[in-house]
Amino acid sequence: xxxxxxxxxxxxxxxxxxxxxxxxxxxxxxxxxxxxxxxxxxxxxxxxxxxxxxxxxxxxxxxxxxxxxxxxxxxxxxxxxxxxxxxxxxxxxxxxxxxxxxxxxxxxxxxxxxxxxxxxxxxxxxxxxxxxxxxxxxxxxxxxxxxxxxxxxxxxxxxxxxxxxxxxxxxxxxxxxxx
Numbered sequence: 672x673x674x675x676x677x678x679x680x681x682x683x684x685x686x687x688x689x690x691x692x693x694x695x696x697x698x699x700x701x702x703x704x705x706x707x708x709x710x711x712x713x714x715x716x717x718x719x720x721x722x723x724x725x726x727x728x729x730x731x732x733x734x735x736x737x738x739x740x741x742x743x744x745x746x747x748x749x750x751x752x753x754x755x756x757x758x759x760x761x762x763x764x765x766x767x768x769x770x771x772x773x774x775x776x777x778x779x780x781x782x783x784x785x786x787x788x789x790x791x792x793x794x795x796x797x798x799x800x801x802x803x804x805x806x807x808x809x810x811x812x813x814x815x816x817x818x819x820x821x822x823x824x825x826x827x828x829x830x831x832x833x834x835x836x837x838x839x840x841x842x843x844x845x846x847x848x849x850x
Contacts, residue, residue: 673709673754674702677718677802680756684780687842694785698800708800709750716785716798720759721747723781723803723843724770727810729850731825734834735767738819739791743826743834745843747801748819756802764806768823769815773806776850781805784839803843805850 681699686692701716702708708718723745724733734743746767750759765771782803790796814823826834831844 695783711749719799719801720756721745721803722760722764723805725807735820736822760804770812772809776805776807
């Protein structure tokens, strides 16, 4: 079954706290109950993948100013049918920032988040079951800004809250010290 590898990854993951544990359990339930969970055509929600990218010296995080949502986030996006969430995460980082040749900062899943995406044009509001991986960028990685973002920047870890102080982002900031 297409979902087995993701379910195995999820089951080997340890959430940080109660809030993340709830989203983690919701994600497992969603994946188990929706064979088309990787398709954006599943309008109630779908699995997405993103990358928490650290600079080579691990002092900064790569954030992009999302064009549609008008906020700073880590790069990521839709699986579009691909069940290999780590590969999707790498692809999204490359497409949105131009950075490839990423090294895993931590084996397996780094974070799990479920968040509501507001209605946009003809799409209803829906949930993203976001599976996140932590990467380290190569030294002197060159950033490219694409049409999905207004800007992409290396943000010092201690300053991330000034760009996005949501619990979703701050939870990953707190985990960064253990990488």
